[in-house]
Amino acid sequence: MRLHEYQAKRLFDEAGISTPKSTLASSVEEAVEAAESIGYPVAIKAQVHVGGRGKAGGIELTDTAEEAREAAEDIIGMELKGYTVDRVLVEAAVDFINELYVGVTMDRGAGKPVAMVSTKGGVNIEEVAENDPDAIAREHVDPASGLHPYQARKAVYDAGVDRAVAGDVAAILSTLYDLWDETDGSDAEINPVMITDEGEVVAADAVFNVDDDALFRQSEIAQLEGETSGDDLEAMAGEYGFDYVRLDGNVGIIGNGAGLVMTTLDLVDYYGGAPANFLDIGGGAKAGRVRNALEIVFADDNVDAVVFNIFGGITRGDEVARGINDALEAFDEIPNPVTVRLAGTNSEEGMEILNTDLVTVEETLEAAVQRSVADAEEVAQ
Amino acid sequence: MSILVDENTRVIVQGITGGEGKFHAEQMIEYGTNVVAGAVPGKGGQEVHGVPVYDTVDRAARAEDADASVVFVPPAFAADALFEALDAPLDVVVAITEGIPTQDVSEVYEQLRRTDTRLIGPNCPGIITPGEAKLGILPGNIFTDGDVGLVSRSGTLTYQIVDSLTQRGIGQTTAIGIGGDPIIGTDFIDALELYEADPDTKAVVMCGEIGGEDEEDAARYIAEYMDTPVVGFIAGRTAPPGKRMGHAGAIVSGSGTGTAASKINALESAGVPVGDTPSVVADHVENIL
Numbered sequence: 001m002r003l004h005e006y007q008a009k010r011l012f013d014e015a016g017i018s019t020p021k022s023t024l025a026s027s028v029e030e031a032v033e034a035a036e037s038i039g040y041p042v043a044i045k046a047q048v049h050v051g052g053r054g055k056a057g058g059i060e061l062t063d064t065a066e067e068a069r070e071a072a073e074d075i076i077g078m079e080l081k082g083y084t085v086d087r088v089l090v091e092a093a094v095d096f097i098n099e100l101y102v103g104v105t106m107d108r109g110a111g112k113p114v115a116m117v118s119t120k121g122g123v124n125i126e127e128v129a130e131n132d133p134d135a136i137a138r139e140h141v142d143p144a145s146g147l148h149p150y151q152a153r154k155a156v157y158d159a160g161v162d163r164a165v166a167g168d169v170a171a172i173l174s175t176l177y178d179l180w181d182e183t184d185g186s187d188a189e190i191n192p193v194m195i196t197d198e199g200e201v202v203a204a205d206a207v208f209n210v211d212d213d214a215l216f217r218q219s220e221i222a223q224l225e226g227e228t229s230g231d232d233l234e235a236m237a238g239e240y241g242f243d244y245v246r247l248d249g250n251v252g253i254i255g256n257g258a259g260l261v262m263t264t265l266d267l268v269d270y271y272g273g274a275p276a277n278f279l280d281i282g283g284g285a286k287a288g289r290v291r292n293a294l295e296i297v298f299a300d301d302n303v304d305a306v307v308f309n310i311f312g313g314i315t316r317g318d319e320v321a322r323g324i325n326d327a328l329e330a331f332d333e334i335p336n337p338v339t340v341r342l343a344g345t346n347s348e349e350g351m352e353i354l355n356t357d358l359v360t361v362e363e364t365l366e367a368a369v370q371r372s373v374a375d376a377e378e379v380a381q
Numbered sequence: 382m383s384i385l386v387d388e389n390t391r392v393i394v395q396g397i398t399g400g401e402g403k404f405h406a407e408q409m410i411e412y413g414t415n416v417v418a419g420a421v422p423g424k425g426g427q428e429v430h431g432v433p434v435y436d437t438v439d440r441a442a443r444a445e446d447a448d449a450s451v452v453f454v455p456p457a458f459a460a461d462a463l464f465e466a467l468d469a470p471l472d473v474v475v476a477i478t479e480g481i482p483t484q485d486v487s488e489v490y491e492q493l494r495r496t497d498t499r500l501i502g503p504n505c506p507g508i509i510t511p512g513e514a515k516l517g518i519l520p521g522n523i524f525t526d527g528d529v530g531l532v533s534r535s536g537t538l539t540y541q542i543v544d545s546l547t548q549r550g551i552g553q554t555t556a557i558g559i560g561g562d563p564i565i566g567t568d569f570i571d572a573l574e575l576y577e578a579d580p581d582t583k584a585v586v587m588c589g590e591i592g593g594e595d596e597e598d599a600a601r602y603i604a605e606y607m608d609t610p611v612v613g614f615i616a617g618r619t620a621p622p623g624k625r626m627g628h629a630g631a632i633v634s635g636s637g638t639g640t641a642a643s644k645i646n647a648l649e650s651a652g653v654p655v656g657d658t659p660s661v662v663a664d665h666v667e668n669i670l
C-alpha cells in the first residue's frame with residue numbers, strides 16, 4: 001500500500017521527524033486559506049504518486065494569495081499521468097542550503113533490510129544508484145536487533161554528511177528505520193531531507209509504502225485511504241481480488257499463476273499480437289471467479305479477442321469450463337471471440353463441458369495463442 | 382537419484398488439520414510420500430488420514446524420526462511455524478504459504494543462515510522427485526521419472542514446461558518450485574549447485590521471471606562452476622516497468638533492473654540457450670540429451 005505524501009508526513013510527525021508546516025486542501029478556497037495561515041512562500045503540491053510530479057506541473061511555489069489561488073486552480077482537478085488530482089498539500093517552503101537522501105528498504109538479494117544515506121538528495125535516487133553507486137552509503141540491518149545507533153552514525157559519516165548536522169541526520173535515519181520496522185514498511189524514503197541555514201533538518205518530501213501482506217496487523221494504516229489505481233478496470237479487478245495489469249494491446253488474456261500468465265502475454269507478443277492485459281485468476285478458482293475475470297476483460301474496449309490459458313494444479317478444468325459457459329451463455333452476442341486451452345487437473349472433463357458453439361478449444365498453449373492473435377487481427381480490421 | 386527428497390524422506394505436515402493442509406496431505410500420501418506426522422498446536426493426539434498429529438514440531442520430529450516438513454500454516458502464523466521447523470531441526474522445510482509479511486520472512490532468513498536446514502519457498506508449489514516423494518501442491522500425475530532437473534520461480538509455469546518435456550518423453554530427476562516472493566530460502570544457485578552434484582541429472586531447466594537479479598547471479602554461477610548443461614526460460618518479456626505481475630517479486634524497477642532482456646542476455650552470455658516458448662525449451666533439452 002502506497003501512502004500519500006500527507007499521510008506519510010503525519011506518520012513522520014508522530015514519530016518525531018520534523019516536516020514543514022502544512023495543511024491538506026481539497027478545494028481552491030481551502031488551499032488559499034491554508035496558504036494565508038501558513039505564510040508565504042508556500043508550495044502547492046498535488047497528492048498523487050507519479051514520478052516527476054514537479055516536472056509535470058504538480059508542484060508550484062507561490063509568494064502571494066493570488067499566486068496560491070492560481071496554482072490551486074491549476075493543480076486541483078488536473079490529470080497527472082492517468083491520475084486525477086483531488087487534493088493538494090499546502091506547505092511552507094523551506095529555505096535550504098543543502099539536500100540529502102535518507103531511506104530504508106528491503107534488500108531482496110541480501111534478504112535483509114538496508115538503511116541508506118546520500119548527500120545527493122533532491123534528485124532521482126535510482127539514477128544516482130545506477131550512475132554513482134558509491135554516493136549512497138548503505139548499512140545492512142539484522143532484522144531481529146534493528147538498526148544500531150552506531151550503524152546510523154556510520155552511514156551518515158560514510159555518506160559525507162556535514163559534521164554540524166550529522167547527529168540530527170543519524171537520528172532521522174534511526175527514527176525512520178524504527179517507523180519502517182513497526183509499520184511493516186516496504187520502502188521508506190525522505191528525498192530530500194533539507195538542511196536550513198540555521199542547521200535545522202527537515203523532511204521535505206515523503207515516500208512510504210507498506211507491505212500489503214502485513215495490513216492484517218497494521219489496522220491504523222489499513223484504514224487510511226491509500227493510493228488507488230486511476231484505471232477503472234484495475235480498480236474493479238482490485239475489488240474482485242485479481243492480480244490485473246492493463247496494457248495497451250488488443251488480445252485479452254486470462255490464466256492461472258503469475259508465471260504462466262506472463263508467459264501467455266509473451267507468446268501473444270511472440271506470435272505478432274499485442275497483449276491487452278495480465279489477469280491471474282489465482283489458484284483453485286471456481287466458476288464465479290472465471291465469470292468475473294471475463295467481465296473485466298470484456299469491459300476493456302481495446303480487447304478484440306480473448307485467450308484463456310489454464311494449467312490445473314489446484315485449479316480444476318471442469319470448474320473453469322463451467323464458469324466460461326455460464327459467462328458466455330448470458331450474452332445474446334459474445335463481445336469478442338474466445339479461445340480456451342485447458343491442461344492439467346480435470347482438463348479432459350473441462351474440454352467436454354465447454355460449449356464449442358461459444359468458444360474455440362485448442363489443445364496446446366502455442367495453438368491457442370496463435371488462434372487468438374489471428375482472431376484479434378481479423379476483428380480489428 | 383534425485384536431490385533433497387526421495388522415498389526415504391520422513392515428512393511432517395505443519396497445519397495438517399486445516400483445509401489446505403488436510404487436502405494436500407492426502408494428495409501427498411496418495412502419491413507415495415512418506416508422511417509420518419502432522420504438527421498443529423492444540424491438536425496433538427488426533428489423526429488425519431491415519432497420520433498422528435502432535436502439538437509441536439519437536440515432538441513430531443522426535444516421535445516419528447522426521448527430517449522434513451511442509452508448511453500450510455496461514456500467513457499471520459507462518460513465520461512462527463518456520464522458526465519452529467528450523468529449531469527442530471529438520472533437513473528440508475517447504476513453505477507453501479502465500480502472503481507472509483516480508484519483514485517476517487527476513488527474520489526467518491536471518492535465522493536460516495545459522496542452521497543447516499534447506500528452506501524452499503515461501504509462496505512456492507514445493508518439490509517433487511517423480512515416483513518417490515512430493516512435498517507440496519504440485520500435481521503429481523504430470524511428472525515422470527527421468528534425467529532432467531527443473532527449477533522454477535513459478536508453479537503453473539513449471540507444469541507447462543514439464544508438459545512440453547513430457548510430450549517428448551523427457552522426465553525429471555527432481556523439480557523444485559522456489560517461489561515468487563522477494564526473499565526465498567532456496568535460490569537458483571542453491572538448486573543448480575545441488576543438480577550439478579547429482580550424477581543422474583543430465584541437464585537442468587531453469588525458469589526465471591522478471592524482478593530482482595537472481596537469474597543474472599545464476600548465469601555467472603553457471604559460467605564458472607557448472608558442467609551440467611542448462612536450458613533457460615524467462616517469463617515477463619512484455620511486462621511494463623513499475624507494475625507488479627502477480628508475484629510479489631515479479632516487478633521491473635523504475636530504473637530498469639530486473640528486465641527479461643537483462644536476464645536473457647546474462648544467460649545467453651553464460652552459454653545457456655533460452656527458449657522463446659516452452660516448446661522451444663523442450664527442443665533445446667532434446668538436443669542436449
